[in-house]
């Protein structure tokens with residue numbers, strides 16, 4: 001498919017820091033050859049720097065995924081690996097399998113962390129890990145991750161306003177860098193005037209350069225009015241991500257290979273109307289567009305092209 005002129009006007013190619021796969025390829029479970037094909041396809045659509053996101057998977061699958069992805073990071077084909085789980089809230093797991101979600105304070109949780117750290121000591125490929133702030137053992141987990149070069153991100157959470165504010169402070173004190181909020185609004189407790197929830201703490205942090213918000217601006221995950229609000233008020237805090245999966249097929253594209261699309265352990269369905277969903281319960285599972293399609297979508301919706309391009313860079 002020809003690349004639209006407006007995206008060519010972005011001086012740099014796109015950086016996708018949250019993407020699980022593309023067009024039939026699942027970064028957690030596909031073969032290295034298929035992952036390479038998926039990356040080539042993304043490069044052809046100007047997403048040339050990719051952090052592979054691994055959803056909540058069991059410890060055996062985690063090891064297999066890291067073994068496969070490590071050499072791709074070493075070869076410079078991937079920027080790194082983002083572990084989205086297993087330390088997330090069961091009530092906000094979204095498309096992640098609840099049976100694989102763990103508490104950091106449990107013995108299984110501690111074995112899982114040991115496995116991540118063992119890999120990290122030999123091949124430091126994990127760059128970010130998404131955590132829910134309200135889980136028991138959160139503060140200690142954050143310290144351990146930071147000590148091993150893994151940036152804690154916050155998401156898949158039922159945190160209160162206070163819990164989120166505390167978590168951002170704890171991480172910021174250790175990293176002195178803005179804290180990444182994993183696909184803000186999605187798979188998170190919502191807003192109520194007596195219980196404002198995590199996003200008020202995120203808004204306050206963004207206003208003080210202490211938070212970066214991932215936004216899935218595919219027209220389905222977050223209302224365009226909210227996306228416009230962020231561009232109008234805190235454009236520098238926005239990180240546009242695709243959250244694409246194997247079930248995400250860009251316009252004019254075709255699935256690579258003929259296996260059914262997966263998100264780690266979950267079987268997905270290619271979208272007919274709504275977007276990628278988990279086959280057995282219609283939970284929205286991932287983004288419906290890659291960054292090029294998101295770019296064109298936002299520009300067509302009136303968001304300033306000059307603001308969209310930097311939100312897709314580092």
Ligand SMILES: CC(=O)N[C@@H]1[C@@H](O)[C@H](O)[C@@H](COP(=O)(O)O)O[C@@H]1O
Nearest residue numbers: 093094095186187188284285286287
């Ligand atoms: C890989 C991943 O986790 N993707 C999440 C999904 O889990 C969640 O179900 C969906 C909708 O969330 P919402 O219903 O809270 O808006 O957002 C994202 O697609």
